[in-house]
Amino acid sequence: MTKPFSVAYLILSLRYIIIAGLAFLIFYIIKPKRFNRLHIQKAFPKNKDYWREIGYSFLSFFFFAGYVILLFKTPVRQYTRIYDHVSQMGWPYFFFSIFLCLVIHDTYFYWTHRLMHHPKLFKAFHLLHHKSTNPSPWAAFSFQPTESIVEGGIAVAIVFLIPIQRYAFLTFFIFSTAYNVYGHLGYEIYPKWLIRSRIGKYLNTSIAHNMHHKYFNGNYSFYTRIWDMLMGTMHPDYDKTVDKVLTEEPAIAAVEAIA
Numbered sequence: 001m002t003k004p005f006s007v008a009y010l011i012l013s014l015r016y017i018i019i020a021g022l023a024f025l026i027f028y029i030i031k032p033k034r035f036n037r038l039h040i041q042k043a044f045p046k047n048k049d050y051w052r053e054i055g056y057s058f059l060s061f062f063f064f065a066g067y068v069i070l071l072f073k074t075p076v077r078q079y080t081r082i083y084d085h086v087s088q089m090g091w092p093y094f095f096f097s098i099f100l101c102l103v104i105h106d107t108y109f110y111w112t113h114r115l116m117h118h119p120k121l122f123k124a125f126h127l128l129h130h131k132s133t134n135p136s137p138w139a140a141f142s143f144q145p146t147e148s149i150v151e152g153g154i155a156v157a158i159v160f161l162i163p164i165q166r167y168a169f170l171t172f173f174i175f176s177t178a179y180n181v182y183g184h185l186g187y188e189i190y191p192k193w194l195i196r197s198r199i200g201k202y203l204n205t206s207i208a209h210n211m212h213h214k215y216f217n218g219n220y221s222f223y224t225r226i227w228d229m230l231m232g233t234m235h236p237d238y239d240k241t242v243d244k245v246l247t248e249e250p251a252i253a254a255v256e257a258i259a
C-alpha cells in the first residue's frame, strides 16, 4: 500500500509544481511589463508567504493521496461507481462525466466554503488559507489539515454520485488545479469583454477570488459565480473592481506598482 500511496502523492505534487510553478515563473519571476496592468493588488506577497503556501500545499497532498488510495485501492472501491474501461459507458459519457464533475465540485466547493466561513468553524478549518490576503499561485492548496479533509471530500462525493472512469477523474483534477491556480494567480487574464459577456459573466474570475482573500467575505465560488449570484453573496464592489483592474491605463498601473 505504501507504493500506490507514494505514486498518488507524487502525481498530486507534480501537477501542482508544474501548473503553479509555470504560473509563478511567468507572472512572478519573468513578469513581463505588459502584464503590470493586469495585476489585481499592486504589491507582491513576501517570501515567507510563498513558503507557507508551498509547505501547506505539500501537506494537503498527504490527505488527498489518502483519499485516492481509499477510493481506488481498498475494498471501499466496490461500493463506488468507478468503472475500468471507457468502452463500458462510451466516449460521449466519458466527456460528459468530466462536465458533471465540474458541476458537482462547483456546488460542493461553494457550500463547504460558506460553511467554513461560519464564525464557529472558520478558525478550525479555514483560517490558514486566509493568511494569504494577497494570494500567489502557490496558495492553491494552502490548507490546514481539517480543510484538506473537506476539500478532498469532493473525490468521495464524485465516485459515489456518478459513474466515473479514472482518466476522466484525472482530467477533472488537472483542470480543477489549473482553475484553482488561476483563481490565486493575482492577475486577471480574462479579457473584460468576456467577463461582461452574456455567458462569460457567469464565470468565476481571478479578481473575484482575489477579493475574497482581501476582504474575507463574499465571492465564495470556484468555477462559476452562479451560486454567489443566486445566494446574493457577490462582493458589492466586484463590478467596480473589474472596471478598475481591466481599464486602468498601463502608465498609471506602472506608477502604482512602484509606489
Ligand SMILES: [Zn+2]
Pocket: 113, 117, 126, 130, 212, 216
Ligand atoms: Zn474563504
Ligand SMILES: [Zn+2]
Pocket: 129, 135, 139, 184, 209, 213
Ligand atoms: Zn483561495
